[in-house]
Amino acid sequence: MKNVDYIIVGQGLAGSVLAYSLMQKNQKVLVVDEETETSSSKVAAGLCNPVVFKRLTKSWMIDDVLPYAKEFYRNQEELLEDQFYFDLPLFKLFVDESEQEFWKQKSNEPHLFDWINDKVEYPFDKEKVNYAFGSSKTLQSGFLKTGAWLDKFKKYLIKNDSYLNHKFDYANIEFRSEEIVWKNYSAQKIIFCEGYQSINNPYFDWLPFKLTKGEVLTVNFEKLELKHAINKGVFILPYDGDYKLGATYNWDDLDEIPTEEGRNQLLKKASKFINDEIKVVNHQAGVRPTVIDRRPLLGVHHEHQQLAVFNGLGTKGVMLAPYFANKMVDLLLKNEVLPNEVNINRFLKKEA
Ligand SMILES: Cc1cc2nc3c(=O)[nH]c(=O)nc-3n(C[C@H](O)[C@H](O)[C@H](O)COP(=O)(O)OP(=O)(O)OC[C@H]3O[C@@H](n4cnc5c(N)ncnc54)[C@H](O)[C@@H]3O)c2cc1C
Structure with a gap:
């Protein structure tokens, strides 16, 4: 049995940004991905547009998320010795x-x-x-070459013995009192970053995606x-x-x-x-992976504390992923409360 801190399902933008954010805090991760060529992250143009053109309003939380995103991708460029993020009017x-x-x-x-x-x-x-x-x-716009970054980051994960090319199957999850086990891996938690395929996840099928x-x-x-x-x-x-x-x-x-x-x-x-x-x-x-209220989905399962989710990045994964991955890390490592707007508990049915 191999022990890690977190098993992350999905190596799209959500899973990759979260994996690195946890690794920076000295956490051992295993990222499991079945490597579909058509994932949203691989197909995305990767644009970061700070305004909504229709109404000419600022994009949601832009003042917080964009500086955070740029710093994250610049750090990746240093780490992986390649350029992925480009400023472009x-x-x-x-x-x-x-x-x-x-x-x-x-x-x-x-x-x-x-x-x-x-x-x-x-x-x-x-x-x-x-x-x-x-x-x-627009000022401060740019784009991330998502496919190129994900490819390079996958190699980094492999080098750090933190990657598995495999389809994650829910039937093999085993809940134990101190840990959760999947195949021959044990962890504190499994974090699902499956993009739209989350609709097939029996533990999170109640999340209201509007894909x-x-x-x-x-x-x-x-x-x-x-x-x-x-x-x-x-x-x-x-x-x-x-x-x-x-x-x-x-x-x-x-x-x-x-x-x-x-x-x-x-x-x-x-x-x-x-x-x-x-x-x-x-x-x-x-x-x-768009959600009915157009906000990300972060949190720990209300009944199974060993299961968590980081998803719902919608149409703006490049800008949103780094800032909210950090919120996820604060929840996991410091038990900090999540903003209500992104907490999955907003969709739990209230008891009468
Ligand atoms: C046409 C198009 C254009 C876009 N343009 C932009 C843009 O310009 N700017 C922008 O910011 N965003 C854009 N987006 C949105 C962006 O792609 C998403 O916000 C983001 O990529 C979502 O990332 P994710 O990691 O949540 O999901 P995904 O990219 O779908 O990643 C999920 C990963 O999980 C894996 N997975 C799922 N289930 C399993 C399982 N059971 N076992 C193993 N692996 C599994 C999949 O293989 C995949 O790699 C665009 C999307 C599309 C489709």
């Missing part, structure tokens, strides 16, 4: 005058000073990009070259010599299969403002 292309006016008004509100620029700019080739009403950019399938294309253009990310209904992000074009949102068709409909939807939206041939290089789909 994200330009919002205005569809009409009123949208441009709304942005200008909002950029004068002090709480948005740090997050959106106040100037209307025309940095793109007008022949190739259709944006008669100009554009303006969202997303599709993203990797594309290239005949002539157009972009140095910045742009958004006009869809985003286009320069990525490893190509571009990520995304993403779709589908609440009904919850599988990881790329569809003709998703592809056409993205290409149609992009060709409304790109006057160039768009060549599709790759097409991926994944399911985001």
Whole structure:
């Protein structure tokens, strides 16, 4: 029998960030992952956009989570000797005058000073990009090459004897008074970071996910070259010599299969403002672990204290994971109370 402090199920963003956060506190972890190619984390474009474009409001808890996330990924870069996080302006292309006016008004509100620029700019080739009403950019945006980081971090886990490529099966869990056992591993707790597959977990199937399938294309253009990310209904992000074009949102068709409909939807939206041939290089789909109230899911099981969950990162896993993994560590190691907004107990049925 091999003893660790925590068994973590899932090596997506949630499981990986949590694993490292625990390792930094000298905890021994075992991360178990079945290595699906289509996990939400591997498919994600990894964008960190500090504002919600629709209403031009700050993204939830941005002042706390973004500095935390940047520091976490910078530390990973030092540890793994590679670059994964890139600062990059994200330009919002205005569809009409009123949208441009709304942005200008909002950029004068002090709480948005740090997050959106106040100037209307025309940095793109007008022949190739259709944006008669100009554009303006977000400040402090960027993106994480999620797949590259997860790959490198997996190697780090393997080197530290902390990784197992295996499907975690619930039937093999054995509850003992002082520990929990799974196959030939014993631990204080098992922490589930299974992304949307959590819906199959018999201990946490009461958590109210409202899952969202997303599709993203990797594309290239005949002539157009972009140095910045742009958004006009869809985003286009320069990525490893190509571009990520995304993403779709589908609440009904919850599988990881790329569809003709998703592809056409993205290409149609992009060709409304790109006057160039768009060549599709790759097409991926994944399911985001989105929750009914759009907040993460953290906590220990109300009956089985040896089981915990870290999930529900929704559409913003890159920004949210480091800050909330730290909250999870404080809960596990210092028994600190979780913020109500993210505590899974918010969904426990109250006794009459
Ligand atoms: C198309 C698309 C675009 C996106 N774009 C962005 C973006 O630009 N920015 C952003 O921040 N977020 C984005 N997201 C959301 C982001 O991907 C998620 O918030 C985040 O990756 C969720 O991470 P996770 O670790 O919770 O889940 P997952 O990535 O799904 O990881 C779960 C892991 O658990 C493993 N697992 C599950 N069950 C088992 C089991 N029983 N045994 C073993 N292993 C198991 C799986 O193999 C997987 O590796 C996007 C998502 C999609 C689909």
